[in-house]
């Protein structure tokens with residue numbers, strides 16, 4: 001605006017100077033064409049009532065005609081007219097800011113050897129008035145501009161900050177455990193993305209909270225059942241009238257139930273450690289055959305008892321790169337399930353081979369199988385297919401969750417293929 005202001009004033013002043021020069025030149029031309037006292041009078045008369053004055057001088061500087069009767073101009077501006085030998089039109093006084101007139105000079109020469117110059121005076125009052133008007137307009141438009149700017153700023157900050165404030169409130173609600181977040185849909189910009197993320201966060205938190213509650217309820221239930229057995233059987237075992245054989249029988253059940261609880265606790269602790277990431281796998285190279293054979297020997301008696309045939313297929317003695325203790329835990333868990341969910345006289349195959357530099361280990365049984373719509377859930381903590389199954393087969397629904405965490409901690413994957421009534425294959429690739 002400052003630049004515009006300066007430019008407009010300069011242009012306006014320039015225009016005034018040109019007008020003055022044009023006017024003076026006009027008078028001079030008329031004078032040169034019809035030089036006479038009458039013409040001089042006419043020229044003076046023409047400028048009588050405007051804000052311009054005209055003064056005609058001869059070659060000695062004597063005034064031969066002037067529209068200024070008070071001779072004030074003569075006194076004030078005599079000083080500027082120091083050179084009487086000018087030969088072209090020019091602005092003599094241009095200081096419009098400080099002096100009351102701007103002055104232009106126009107030399108004339110007539111054939112009768114008569115010469116001199118026309119002086120034109122333009123009052124600077126009107127120029128100053130115009131500049132003042134213009135200043136005022138600029139100040140007013142400046143103020144209006146600032147107000148509009150402020151309004152736009154206020155509006156924009158409202159448009160931008162209101163959603164942000166709502167999001168802040170939503171996250172505060174989340175942190176207090178209230179997951180009912182209701183944010184407006186804000187389109188596809190950054191604010192919209194943020195709003196979507198908060199919605200997702202709220203949903204995830206709600207799901208986690210629900211899962212945690214379910215998990216706690218399942219654990220309580222899991223612990224409750226063996227504890228009921230323990231309390232019940234210990235009360236029975238303490239009875240005096242019991243024979244030694246009966247007492248042994250009850251104590252055996254107590255021992256078995258305690259073992260189940262201990263296993264459950266161990267698995268839960270493992271899971272907790274995995275969730276906290278305080279658990280590490282330390283990988284090393286070891287040979288597949290001796291490793292699998294030792295597991296095979298370890299589990300064989302349990303399979304024999306149930307009269308299930310266990311086959312180990314490991315054709316080449318390749319090297320496995322894994323945490324041997326954790327991998328053993330994984331295989332034992334899978335074999336344990338194969339044993340649990342297979343019927344007598346069936347067959348379980350433990351197969352291991354190398355493919356594309358990776359180790360593939362699979363456990364295949366011909367047991368009861370898993371319904372296809374439940375396969376995706378079996379790796380969840382405490383998930384069991386048909387809750388009644390576990391009472392019949394034992395198990396707490398935590399083994400496969402541990403297996404999955406362990407395999408993933410190795411950077412590997414686990415796949416399941418299962419058909420109800422025909423059997424299942426669990427395949428890990430690490």
Ligand code: ADP
Nearest residue numbers: 337338341369378384385395396397398399400
């Ligand atoms: P559990 O200790 O109950 O066996 P898991 O986490 O190991 O818990 O397994 C989860 C569920 O998956 C089991 O309750 C069982 O129904 C099913 N399952 C796992 N392995 C097999 C298998 N080899 N054959 C049939 N069902 C299986």
